[in-house]
Amino acid sequence: MYATPISELIDELSKLPGIGPKSAQRLAFHILKTNRAEAERLAEAIVHLKDKVKFCPVCYNVTDEPVCEYCRDSRRDDSVICVVEEPKDIVAMERTGEFQGRYHVLGAAISPIDGVGPEDLRIKELLKRLEDGRVVEIIVATNPNIEGEATAMYLTKLIRPLGLRITRLASGLPVGGDLEYADEVTLGSALRGRREMP
Amino acid sequence: MHLEKLELTNYRNYGGATFEFSPDVNIIIGGNAQGKTNILEAVYFLSAGNSHRAGSDALLVKQGENLASIRSEVDRDGRRLSLEVFISMNEKKRIKVGGVEKYRFSDLLGNLHAVIFSPEDLQIVKGGPERRRAFLDDTIVQISPTYHYWRRKYDRVLRQRNILLKTMNRNVDIESLELWDRNLAEVGTKVIVNRIHVTERLSQLSAEAHKKITKGAETLELNYICRVSEGGVEGPQEIERRFIKELIRRRKEELDRKITLVGPHRDDLMMNINGLDVRSFGSQGQQRTVALSLKFGQMKLIEQEVKAKPLLLLDDVMSELDEDRQSYLMQMVRDGNQVFITATHLDSFAPADVAGHNIMRIKGGKLVD
Numbered sequence: 092m093y094a095t096p097i098s099e100l101i102d103e104l105s106k107l108p109g110i111g112p113k114s115a116q117r118l119a120f121h122i123l124k125t126n127r128a129e130a131e132r133l134a135e136a137i138v139h140l141k142d143k144v145k146f147c148p149v150c151y152n153v154t155d156e157p158v159c160e161y162c163r164d165s166r167r168d169d170s171v172i173c174v175v176e177e178p179k180d181i182v183a184m185e186r187t188g189e190f191q192g193r194y195h196v197l198g199a200a201i202s203p204i205d206g207v208g209p210e211d212l213r214i215k216e217l218l219k220r221l222e223d224g225r226v227v228e229i230i231v232a233t234n235p236n237i238e239g240e241a242t243a244m245y246l247t248k249l250i251r252p253l254g255l256r257i258t259r260l261a262s263g264l265p266v267g268g269d270l271e272y273a274d275e276v277t278l279g280s281a282l283r284g285r286r287e288m289p
Numbered sequence: 290m291h292l293e294k295l296e297l298t299n300y301r302n303y304g305g306a307t308f309e310f311s312p313d314v315n316i317i318i319g320g321n322a323q324g325k326t327n328i329l330e331a332v333y334f335l336s337a338g339n340s341h342r343a344g345s346d347a348l349l350v351k352q353g354e355n356l357a358s359i360r361s362e363v364d365r366d367g368r369r370l371s372l373e374v375f376i377s378m379n380e381k382k383r384i385k386v387g388g389v390e391k392y393r394f395s396d397l398l399g400n401l402h403a404v405i406f407s408p409e410d411l412q413i414v415k416g417g418p419e420r421r422r423a424f425l426d427d428t429i430v431q432i433s434p435t436y437h438y439w440r441r442k443y444d445r446v447l448r449q450r451n452i453l454l455k456t457m458n459r460n461v462d463i464e465s466l467e468l469w470d471r472n473l474a475e476v477g478t479k480v481i482v483n484r485i486h487v488t489e490r491l492s493q494l495s496a497e498a499h500k501k502i503t504k505g506a507e508t509l510e511l512n513y514i515c516r517v518s519e520g521g522v523e524g525p526q527e528i529e530r531r532f533i534k535e536l537i538r539r540r541k542e543e544l545d546r547k548i549t550l551v552g553p554h555r556d557d558l559m560m561n562i563n564g565l566d567v568r569s570f571g572s573q574g575q576q577r578t579v580a581l582s583l584k585f586g587q588m589k590l591i592e593q594e595v596k597a598k599p600l601l602l603l604d605d606v607m608s609e610l611d612e613d614r615q616s617y618l619m620q621m622v623r624d625g626n627q628v629f630i631t632a633t634h635l636d637s638f639a640p641a642d643v644a645g646h647n648i649m650r651i652k653g654g655k656l657v658d
């Protein structure tokens with residue numbers, strides 16, 4: 092087939108989510124055509140990402156500081172935690188400008204297809220944050236798809252005995268969609284109209 | 290509502306072909322394996338979001354190619370609307386409506402309505418229960434804008450739950466299973482409620498057609514067979530409650546067999562003629578007539594619901610039906626619907642049925658003049 096360096100790159104690229112063998116091949120040949128400086132910038136950016144970006148030890152957002160900006164900001168409300176699946180969901184929530192509390196990133200949603208069970212989410216870490224009694228409300232902002240719903244149900248069952256207020260983003264979000272694709276207006280109104288979990 | 294123009298690129302055996310249609314009757318003539326059914330399939334795809342025969346979209350892409358497209362111009366009450374579908378071998382299929390890319394595939398549905406009559410319809414009666422469930426689902430998708438969403442969601446929950454049943458440790462993961470029980474019951478109930486409702490309507494409309502075709506001799510009745518709504522139920526809440534109860538009752542069996550045994554993926558549609566099950570007692574001819582009646586029921590239902598006449602796609606039906614049914618069919622379809630009929634030879638039609646119609650000849654994936 093191809094020379095070893097090419098097929099190695101194709102193999103690595105096709106491990107990425109959403110990249111099939113065909114796309115990987117296209118990307119590999121695109122990179123082959125670019126000049127050396129550009130290829131180096133790409134390689135460096137990837138290595139920098141791994142070296143510099145860490146998970147925030149409080150909320151598990153990504154950050155290049157010891158603690159992330161939302162956990163550091165003393166003006167934010169300590170009594171509310173918004174629980175999201177991925178760091179990119181924080182970006183979506185922040186775009187709305189409607190939320191002034193803290194975040195917690197689970198890292199994924201429950202999905203047997205992807206081999207993700209409740210024990211693979213950062214739930215113990217969340218429960219730990221609830222111990223000191225400062226938090227009075229949990230907003231479960233997992234995606235409005237079945238995996239997000241299952242995760243919300245699981246969390247609710249677990250947190251309910253603690254006596255906190257537990258809310259879920261209001262519907263009105265695009266059905267079956269992901270938070271990151273929801274526009275600010277929709278997501279903002281979903282946040283304002285959030286409902287108590289049954 | 291009618292289809293004005295269809296452009297196929299790398300679709301099945303078409304490299305590139307453009308068709309312009311008459312708003313009345315279009316007759317597509319060609320030898321076997323030349324691409325007649327492929328045209329009807331593409332038109333049906335625009336209305337239902339899937340092929341009426343291929344299980345996988347990948348089969349629709351021309352061998353050796355990567356991207357197939359079906360592009361069309363539709364006339365809706367004098368307004369033109371373009372509908373475009375792009376089917377890729379390695380990416381999700383994409384759609385454009387009115388030239389605008391839509392991110393929800395279901396946005397395609399509801400813009401064009403079509404009913405297909407083909408020799409395979411007999412399988413709705415003779416085939417396995419999945420054929421009858423698909424018939425109901427294909428009907429509902431065309432009249433209920435949200436059904437496609439719930440139906441897909443149900444498949445997804447079912448897959449999640451089946452994988453969990455296969456991989457779980459039955460001593461510790463029961464709590465996880467219960468999460469999916471609730472999801473399955475909630476989404477499954479939406480599917481069941483829709484199917485019960487559409488079965489009631491279809492039963493009445495198909496029975497009317499059946500009565501006419503059999504000149505009053507036979508009474509057709511349809512029933513949706515579903516464990517959790519057996520014996521009649523009060524409403525969705527009760528179905529959901531019984532769904533959960535049934536899941537609990539059969540949990541041990543599900544854990545042993547590692548598969549979901551409760552839900553609309555195991556339901557069926559029962560068809561009786563004069564009180565007898567057609568599948569067990571019907572003659573070949575009766576079964577054919579029931580298949581035809583079901584399709585007429587579907588056509589009438591769509592017409593009533595969307596208040597427009599659906600396109601009728603008649604694939605090879607002339608060779609399958611006896612004269613009585615042929616003449617009934619021709620009479621039924623001459624009712625203002627846009628019609629597409631395929632046949633291998635023009636002489637399978639009575640001369641009067643051909644006069645003045647748009648006749649197209651197909652050979653090897655090309656239009657010939």
Ligand SMILES: Nc1ncnc2c1ncn2[C@@H]1O[C@H](COP(=O)(O)OP(=O)(O)OP(=O)(O)O)[C@@H](O)[C@H]1O
Nearest residue numbers: 301302321322323324325326327348349350351352
């Ligand atoms: N993905 C594909 N790529 C290329 N050719 C295909 C593909 N799928 C089907 N075909 C070809 O399309 C042809 C069948 O077309 P179609 O089913 O429309 O035939 P038809 O004209 O309806 O024939 P019949 O009268 O036998 O029903 C066959 O030659 C088949 O090989």
Ligand SMILES: [Mg+2]
Nearest residue numbers: 325326604605
């Ligand atoms: Mg054919």
Ligand SMILES: [Zn+2]
Nearest residue numbers: 147150159162
């Ligand atoms: Zn943080």
